[in-house]
């Protein structure tokens with residue numbers, strides 16, 4: 001009772017306090033400043049940074065394209081803290097952005113400038129394995145490397161992210177593609193339960209039995225319905241695995257792309273869902289990893305389509321390791337300097353001739369832009385076997401509206417230094433996506449690889465968009481996540 005009275009008194013005094021701080025930080029809008037002050041009272045001053053200039057708070061986003069200074073950074077310690085934060089957001093009708101791992105390079109998705117607040121979920125970072133090892137409860141602020149490391153002693157893994165620093169929250173909500181997605185489906189397909197805070201501050205759960213329409217929508221529907229505060233994920237019985245990693249010189253890339261399509265088509269036999277190929281094509285060479293979800297004595301026959309292509313360098317010879325050891329190798333290979341980054345998505349049917357045509361288009365332009373700006377770019381074909389789509393259906397269905405096809409999801413990573421080169425650096429991937437469209441019969445774009453100017457939800461199909469909008473209206477009556485969320489792949493844009 002006493003605490004409530006004290007809270008009310010503070011609430012009464014707040015406008016005065018906030019006006020004082022407003023003069024200190026004249027660049028912030030008054031509503032954002034009031035919301036930050038309220039959050040300090042509700043969550044404790046230690047959970048709200050109202051002068052977020054420290055590198056650990058503002059610069060956490062992976063890409064410099066997202067480095068902006070919000071009115072404050074709110075760092076909830078609990079689901080209840082998230083609920084209190086969203087109530088404050090609604091009360092002041094203030095703009096906000098939500099950040100889990102901060103690995104989206106799209107400006108404004110998990111970043112916001114001084115007219116809004118950043119809700120940083122990094123302190124929601126629990127990892128708890130169930131007593132029978134079949135599920136793991138993970139906070140959205142965790143990174144996949146930590147999750148896979150924590151699971152390693154239990155002899156299981158999860159469908160998560162391939163690069164260890166990528167965050168849990170954004171990846172699962174956009175789908176979540178992993179080495180073993182061809183065998184087990186996407187990360188979203190392997191969620192047992194989402195704990196979520198809705199726009200009005202209500203804490204609820206979504207699973208196959210409770211709020212099943214919301215459960216479906218959260219499987220690929222992105223940041224449209226609330227803030228997910230816990231993911232209960234099914235583990236997969238994959239621990240000991242096979243891998244080898246080789247480099248091919250640039251002159252072998254056309255043959256490599258043909259072999260990739262041939263492997264995707266099962267090379268005349270049946271496609272083996274236990275095997276996957278991770279191929280990153282650059283301007284000077286291609287890096288290719290052959291991965292199989294159980295130990296082997298040599299490279300499995302599933303990859304025979306690649307056998308005749310001369311290898312330039314063997315980086316990792318045929319080896320048996322674990323999901324965690326592979327994750328560590330990827331982490332060491334992909335650690336990059338702080339830079340400006342972008343990615344972009346395209347998709348197509350399996351077609352070696354198309355892969356080569358688009359590669360030739362990309363190569364010429366990427367080389368030209370590299371000469372002008374020093375921007376590095378990659379050309380990445382991610383295999384999406386039919387079984388990936390079927391796993392999603394078998395596990396209850398998701399919102400992605402995937403065609404029942406064997407396909408590929410193309411992506412690219414673009415890294416550069418100077419803001420003045422933003423448009424030039426991004427121009428290659430944008431033009432390349434148009435080139436894919438000319439030959440592709442797949443209308444789907446994978447959200448987690450989409451650039452700021454793409455609209456992945458539009459490719460989910462008319463029926464799914466209507467269902468997603470109905471779920472949004474039902475669970476977010478005030479449309480907080482459409483009206484007040486700063487930016488993102490939002491239903492308001494479809």
Ligand SMILES: Cc1cc2nc3c(=O)[nH]c(=O)nc-3n(C[C@H](O)[C@H](O)[C@H](O)COP(=O)(O)OP(=O)(O)OC[C@H]3O[C@@H](n4cnc5c(N)ncnc54)[C@H](O)[C@@H]3O)c2cc1C
Nearest residue numbers: 100101102103104110140162167169170171176177223228
């Ligand atoms: C180096 C690199 C490697 C990658 N590897 C993979 C991969 O192997 N597989 C794959 O599928 N993708 C991969 N991605 C893409 C990645 O999935 C997306 O960038 C994803 O958005 C990152 O999630 P995050 O939590 O780190 O991002 P954030 O930038 O924090 O969030 C991304 C979006 O999700 C929203 N969001 C985040 N958490 C929540 C939450 N709890 N509730 C509601 N909304 C939320 C944010 O508001 C934002 O709109 C990779 C990206 C990079 C840069």
